[in-house]
Structures are given as structure tokens and as C-alpha cells.
Amino acid sequence: MEIRKNPFTEEYTLVAPHRLRRPWQPQDFCPFCPGAPETGHGWDVLIIPNKYPLLVENPPGPIGHVLFPTFPARGSTLVVIETSQHDVDDISDLPSDHVAKVLAAVVEAQRKTERDPHAVYFLFFRNKGKEIGVSLTHPHSQIYVLPVVPPRVELEMRNSEKWYKTHGQCLHCRVVSEEAGRVVYQNASWRAFVPFYARWPHEVHLYPRRHVSRLTELTPEEVSELADALKKTLCALKKATEKPMPYILVLHQAPLRQSLPYYHLHFEIYGMYRPDGKLKHAAGAELGASLYTLETTPEEAAERLRKAATTCGG
Numbered sequence: 001m002e003i004r005k006n007p008f009t010e011e012y013t014l015v016a017p018h019r020l021r022r023p024w025q026p027q028d029f030c031p032f033c034p035g036a037p038e039t040g041h042g043w044d045v046l047i048i049p050n051k052y053p054l055l056v057e058n059p060p061g062p063i064g065h066v067l068f069p070t071f072p073a074r075g076s077t078l079v080v081i082e083t084s085q086h087d088v089d090d091i092s093d094l095p096s097d098h099v100a101k102v103l104a105a106v107v108e109a110q111r112k113t114e115r116d117p118h119a120v121y122f123l124f125f126r127n128k129g130k131e132i133g134v135s136l137t138h139p140h141s142q143i144y145v146l147p148v149v150p151p152r153v154e155l156e157m158r159n160s161e162k163w164y165k166t167h168g169q170c171l172h173c174r175v176v177s178e179e180a181g182r183v184v185y186q187n188a189s190w191r192a193f194v195p196f197y198a199r200w201p202h203e204v205h206l207y208p209r210r211h212v213s214r215l216t217e218l219t220p221e222e223v224s225e226l227a228d229a230l231k232k233t234l235c236a237l238k239k240a241t242e243k244p245m246p247y248i249l250v251l252h253q254a255p256l257r258q259s260l261p262y263y264h265l266h267f268e269i270y271g272m273y274r275p276d277g278k279l280k281h282a283a284g285a286e287l288g289a290s291l292y293t294l295e296t297t298p299e300e301a302a303e304r305l306r307k308a309a310t311t312c313g314g
Contacts, residue, residue, distance in 0.1 A: 001054075003148065005069040011078060011151050014054045014073060023051040024135050030057050032081045032138035039081065044098070045105050046081040046141070053077035055144065057066035071147060074118060078143040080153050088139050089130060089244055096314055100227035106143070107223060111216050113145050114256050121146040121153070122215070129246025131279055132272055132287045141249075156252065157263050164262030172264030177206045182302035184236055185309045189222045190229035194302040199279050199292035202240055202247075202271025203299050204233055213254035228314070233269065235312035236305040241277040245309035248272070275304070 004013045023031065029052070034041050038048055055075030062070035081253060082102045110122045126141035127134050149157075163171040179193040182206055186192065187230055192206045206229055212218060218226070237245045253265040274280050274295050285291040 001056070001059055001072045002063075002072040003073050007068060008199045009151070011174075012148060012155075015054075016054045016073070019052045019054070020283050021133070022135060025130060025137070025230045030086055030136065030138050032079070032136060032140055033086050034084045043081075044084050045101050047105055048079050048081065049108055050077040050079050052280040055146065064193075074147045075145040075213060076143075078109065078145070080124075080141045082139040082141060082142060086138050090234060090238060091126070091139055091141075092231050092238055092312070094231075096224075096227050096231050099231050102141075102219075103223050103227055103230075106141075107215050107218065107283070109143060110214075114216060116145075119145050119146065119256055120255070122195075123150060124215070124251040125247040127247075129244070129272070131246040132248065134170070134246075154254050157254070157260070160262045160264075161260075170211055170262055170264055172207065172266065173211055174297075176209065176264075179248045182298055184302055184305040187225050187228055188314055189225040189230065194298045194305065196298055198294065198298040198301065199286075200270040200293065201274045201296055202245065202305060203298075204237070204305065205231060205271045206230065206242055206267040206269065208265060211261075213250065213259045213263055214256070214265060215253055217259065217265075230267070231314075232309050234311050235307075236309035237269070238269045239308040239311060240304050241275070242270070243273075243277060246272045246279070275300070 001061055002015050004015055018246060028038065031038050033039065038051060039046060054077050055073045055076070057076065059073040064070050080102065083094060083098065091102065106124055113119050113122050123144040123146055124141065130137065149203065157309060160171050175205055176191055182194040184192045184194060190206060190208055192204050194203060195205050208218065210220060248270045250268050252268060254260045254263050272280050
């Protein structure tokens with residue numbers, strides 16, 4: 001168990017061979033249901049340590065290499081069990097107030113993490129759908145408390161800072177204000193839109209209208225309205241094609257304990273079905289060269305999702 005860094009791309013690999021032992025889409029039991037050894041009884045939202053972690057509080061020393069940078073896998077890996085109900089297809093099927101409760105639990109988990117001086121980054125994400133390799137179908141999301149800043153966020157921060165120094169304003173705030181044509185859903189505090197530069201067939205970015213760098217800076221009202229926006233956006237993804245869509249949701253935010261005038265918290269959601277309902281695969285150009293191909297346009301995707309969102313309840 002260790003973290004290895006690519007000296008050419010500055011990307012990280014979390015090496016954890018013990019994770020081969022974790023259950024893979026079991027049919028006869030669910031470790032996240034109430035009454036399981038890891039969960040117990042009497043809860044409706046629960047955050048527990050991952051039984052097969054990528055990061056631990058006291059990791060072994062890395063193997064080390066004279067040429068390649070390595071780091072101890074120090075941190076934690078948590079599972080957010082979003083409901084006690086097993087047969088819920090997606091979090092968008094839950095009431096908005098329950099989604100708000102899930103988000104509030106994540107905010108509180110980050111608030112606790114910010115008191116740990118060794119923790120550098122709080123990565124919250126959600127994978128949905130067997131098609132993209134979800135190992136357990138009980139509704140859940142995940143948290144990685146990392147000793148490093150993810151390279152994609154690092155790149156966003158670097159380019160956002162360049163813009164800020166040149167133009168004296170937050171690039172993210174500018175983008176949010178000008179993305180009116182590709183809006184999927186919005187309320188008083190949040191705007192969900194398909195970005196001009198989308199890479200995936202049904203990609204949606206969800207931004208707070210107010211400049212906020214970290215999840216713990218959100219007000220209770222903004223968390224409540226995030227629940228509404230997230231529910232409507234994920235519901236729109238669910239209804240955009242003829243079958244429930246697999247997706248990946250990732251929170252991009254500033255490193256822990258930092259408030260940055262040039263970097264804006266946002267969620268990126270990657271809907272993986274093409275308009276024809278077939279799964280979009282990342283292949284040679286995407287994985288080998290970071291050149292993404294899109295079999296639709298962001299404008300068409302936004303229109304599809306916007307229409308679907310109007311059919312979604314609260």
C-alpha cells in the first residue's frame with residue numbers, strides 16, 4: 001500500500017493489491033444493509049470506514065525508488081451509505097430533505113477532517129451503475145481523505161489562478177454567469193449546466209452561484225438547495241435516455257483549510273450513455289492522448305436534460 005507518482009504527468013497511482021478481496025456485485029448479501037456487521041441498526045444515513053481502504057492512518061513505509069517519487073498512503077477511505085433502503089436505484093429517487101441529510105453528513109465529515117493537520121484534500125465522489133464497475137449496488141458514495149491534491153484539481157487551480165492574476169476575477173464565476181444557454185436546472189443558490197467543453201455525452205457541472213471554495217463554507221440553506229439541484233440534475237440524467245444512466249459524480253474543491261479567491265467549488269457529473277443509450281467507452285484517443293470525442297453537442301445534451309428535468313418532482 002503506497003502512492004506512486006508519474007514524473008512525466010504528475011499523476012498519482014494508489015497501489016492497494018488487497019482490494020482484490022472486496023466483494024464484487026454479490027447477489028446473496030449486502031454489507032451496507034441494516035444489521036450487517038459493519039452497519040448495525042437505527043440509522044438512515046451512515047458514514048463508515050471502508051473495509052478495503054486505499055489509505056490508512058498509519059500506513060507502511062513506501063518501497064521507494066531512486067527515480068520515481070513514492071509516498072505513504074496516509075489518510076482514510078470512507079463509505080457514505082446514503083439510505084437504509086437497499087432497492088433504491090439512485091439518490092435522485094430519495095426525497096430532497098433526505099438528500100440534504102446525506103450532504104450535511106458529508107459536510108460534517110469534512111469539518112472533522114479539517115482538524116487533522118496531516119489531511120490535505122477531501123475527495124467526495126459517487127459512482128452509479130454496474131456498467132461502469134460499481135461493486136455494490138446499495139446506494140452509497142465515497143470519501144478519500146488524501147495527503148496530496150488530485151492532479152486534475154491542481155491543474156484547474158493553476159489555470160484559474162493565471163486567469164485571476166490577468167483579469168482580476170474568478171474564471172469560474174464568469175463561466176457560471178455566462179452559461180445561461182446550456183442550463184439544465186437552477187435555483188436560488190445553484191446552477192447546473194452542460195459545459196461548452198464537455199467531454200462526456202451527458203456531462204453536467206453544478207456550481208454554487210456564490211463564490212465558495214470549500215464544502216464547509218456553504219450555509220445550511222445552500223446545502224438544502226444543493227440537495228434540490230442535485231436531485232433534479234440526477235433525475236434528468238435518469239430520464240434522458242430509455243434506461244437509467246450510469247454516471248460518475250465528483251466534487252472539485254480547494255484543499256482543506258484554504259479559501260481561494262480564484263477557485264470555485266463545483267460538482268462534475270459524467271453521464272456515460274450516448275443519446276442512443278449505448279455506453280460511451282474511453283478508449284485510445286481518450287485514455288492515450290486525453291482527446292475526447294463527443295457523439296452529440298453540449299447544446300443538444302443540455303436541451304435533452306433540461307426537458308427531462310421538467311418531469312422530475314421535488
